Amino acid sequence: MSVLKFDEGNFEEEVLKEKGKVLVDFYADWCGPCRMMSPIIDEIAEEMGESVKVGKINVDNNQELAIKYDVMSIPTIMVFENGNPIKTFIGVTDKNEVLEVLK
Amino acid sequence: MYDVIIIGAGPAGISAGLYTIRANLKVLILYKDQSALEKTDRIENYYGFEKGISGQDLYEAGIKQAKNLGVEVKKEEVTNIQFGENNQYTVMTENQNYNTKTVIFATGNKKNIPKIKGIKEFEGKGISYCAVCDGFFYKNKDIAVLGNGRYAISETNALIHIANHITILTDGEKPPEIRAENVDIDTRKIREIKGDKKIEEIEFEDSTKMKTDGLFVALGVAGSNEFAKKLGILTQKDRIVVNENMETNIPGIYACGDCTGGLLQVSKAVYEGAKAGLQAIRYLRK
Numbered sequence: 001m002s003v004l005k006f007d008e009g010n011f012e013e014e015v016l017k018e019k020g021k022v023l024v025d026f027y028a029d030w031c032g033p034c035r036m037m038s039p040i041i042d043e044i045a046e047e048m049g050e051s052v053k054v055g056k057i058n059v060d061n062n063q064e065l066a067i068k069y070d071v072m073s074i075p076t077i078m079v080f081e082n083g084n085p086i087k088t089f090i091g092v093t094d095k096n097e098v099l100e101v102l103k
Numbered sequence: 104m105y106d107v108i109i110i111g112a113g114p115a116g117i118s119a120g121l122y123t124i125r126a127n128l129k130v131l132i133l134y135k136d137q138s139a140l141e142k143t144d145r146i147e148n149y150y151g152f153e154k155g156i157s158g159q160d161l162y163e164a165g166i167k168q169a170k171n172l173g174v175e176v177k178k179e180e181v182t183n184i185q186f187g188e189n190n191q192y193t194v195m196t197e198n199q200n201y202n203t204k205t206v207i208f209a210t211g212n213k214k215n216i217p218k219i220k221g222i223k224e225f226e227g228k229g230i231s232y233c234a235v236c237d238g239f240f241y242k243n244k245d246i247a248v249l250g251n252g253r254y255a256i257s258e259t260n261a262l263i264h265i266a267n268h269i270t271i272l273t274d275g276e277k278p279p280e281i282r283a284e285n286v287d288i289d290t291r292k293i294r295e296i297k298g299d300k301k302i303e304e305i306e307f308e309d310s311t312k313m314k315t316d317g318l319f320v321a322l323g324v325a326g327s328n329e330f331a332k333k334l335g336i337l338t339q340k341d342r343i344v345v346n347e348n349m350e351t352n353i354p355g356i357y358a359c360g361d362c363t364g365g366l367l368q369v370s371k372a373v374y375e376g377a378k379a380g381l382q383a384i385r386y387l388r389k
Contacts (some may be wrong), residue, residue, distance in 0.1 A: 031236055032186050036335030036353060059239070070301055072240045072317070073227045075335075090227035092335040092352070094344070 003045045004055035008062050014055065016083040021102055023054040026066060026076040037075040037092050044098055052102050105131050105203040107383050108194050110181050110330075113138030114369045115360025116209030117165035118376025119383070120174040126384045131201060132169065133194065135180040136324045138162055139211055139361060140369060149369045161369070182257035183235075184330050190355060197253050205355045205383045208327045209376060212361035214341055215322040215329065217249065217274065221296030222320070229302025229317045233332045234261035237319075243267045244316035247305065249293075250323070251276045258321040259286060270313065272305070289313070327362035340364070349379035357383055 006014055006024060015022045025041045027034035045054040059066040059074060069078060069085060077089040079101050087101045107123045109116045112134035124130045140146075143158030170176050179196040187193045187202060194201045216222065222230060231237040234248075238261060246266045248259045251273040259269055259281060268285045271278070275292040292308040296318065305313045321329075327343050330336070337344040337352045342364035349357045359375035361367050 028239065030239075032333065033233075033236055033335030035186075036337075040352075066240070070228065072229060072301065073231055073233075073237045074239075076227070088227075091332060092337055094337055094339065 001045055001048070001050055001052075001054065003042060004053065006055040006057045006062075008064055011057075011062075011065060014053065015080050018053055018080070019082060021052050021086075022080040023048075023052060023098070023102060024078045024080060025054075025056045026059050026069075026071045026074050026078070027056055028059050028074055030060075031074050033092050034075045037077070040092070040095050040098075041077075043095055044102070047099065048102055104191075105129050105201060106387055107131070107205050107207060107380075108133065108192075108201055108203040109207040109209055110134070110194070111138070111209030111211060111360065111362075112166055112169075112176060113140050113162065113209060113211060113360060113372060114165060115362075115372035115376040115379075116207070117169050118373045119207045119209060119357075119359060119380035120169045120176075120376075121172060122377050122380030123383055124169070124172045124174045126380075128384065128387065130174045131203070132174055132176045133179050133181050133196060133201075134176070135178060136211070136213065136326075139367065146369060180253050180324055181330075182254050182325060183261075184334060185235075186334070192355070195257075197257075204387060205357070207349075207376075207379050207383060208330065208343060208351075208356070208358040208362055209360045209372075209379075210327040210330075210362050212342070212364070212367065213323075213326050215320070215324075215326060216341075217293075217320065217322060219274075219293050219296060221298075221302075225296055225298060225302045225318075228300065229298065229315075230296070231317060231319050232321075232329055234258040234319050234321075235333060237317075238262050238265045241266050241317045245314070246270075246317040246319065247272050247313070247315045248319045248321055249274060250321035251279045252321075252323060253279075254323065254325045254329075255279060255321040256281050258319050259283075262319065270315070272318075327358060347378075348382040349375055350382060355383075355386060 106128035147155035357379035360372035
């Protein structure tokens with residue numbers, strides 16, 4: 001599945017109401033490490049196919065969401081299940097570590 | 104513009120320097136801290152020295168050898184590395200910026216994580232190791248920087264125009280020289296970092312407390328871990344993750360020697376330095 005774009009407008013529908021696991025990547029365009037995480041997120045989306053929804057949130061445009069989920073460092077990767085965050089990774093993270101939580 | 108900038112002048116850094124300079128590249132080695140080798144009394148298990156050799160002698164001979172072959176070696180502390188245009192990097196020291204096509208980390212395995220209660224617990228929850236990455240989240244807030252060297256000043260400078268107020272905490276060390284309207288220095292020794300979901304206050308040894316919204320850790324001389332966090336290099340247990348060619352997850356950035364983990368031996372550092380150097384040569388000739 002391709003990587004989606006989450007924002008304050010669609011977050012409830014796309015993430016909170018989703019029954020299965022959703023991977024959310026909090027990032028910003030100016031953040032160097034986020035650029036390194038981006039291809040890893042793309043690979044995860046590809047490997048997980050239809051089984052997991054994967055999307056990105058630009059913290060510049062969605063500060064309320066960043067505050068709500070206590071994001072204070074980017075990239076932050078959060079895995080949601082039934083609308084609740086079940087795991088958070090801070091900083092560039094190995095693909096396999098993330099995949100283990102999603103599988 | 105350099106072809107290769109190597110950070111660290113121990114056996115891994117020097118070895119990378121020897122291979123890259125012999126390929127006619129423009130090579131600069133920057134170093135500041137003592138190498139583990141320099142502090143080793145005697146090396147008796149390294150090839151070719153029938154009576155052994157002192158760590159200091161081997162270390163100094165390495166630097167001389169690199170200089171003799173034309174490597175520029177400068178004792179300057181690297182305080183930041185940034186992505187530049189066209190896959191290049193800018194390596195910043197106290198006084199200068201150097202542009203380079205590749206960077207080789209050979210910074211040793213020194214860790215700058217203080218043994219303060221709560222420091223691990225609140226990482227990413229108010230404790231940060233990268234001002235440029237996380238400063239954004241502390242707009243107009245009152246924050247602290249832990250450290251007292253040039254690196255701490257560099258991190259403070261990156262936050263001065265973002266935060267409302269910055270307190271530099273030296274944790275009992277001598278205060279650095281810095282003058283800015285919204286910066287104070289506090290030399291009290293720290294006992295614990297406290298908070299609920301995120302950092303809220305810092306408790307000092309004398310039981311006094313200070314409220315804070317965030318703490319940026321910038322102790323000593325920045326090493327591989329700090330730069331890894333700034334650039335987005337993958338690490339595992341504070342070691343830089345490399346493949347068999349010493350490549351990190353970022354094109355043009357390599358790591359070798361103790362900072363990649365494994366055997367903390369001269370022979371391993373020399374091998375990895377050679378490998379990183381050869382891989383940088385291959386990358387530059389593509």
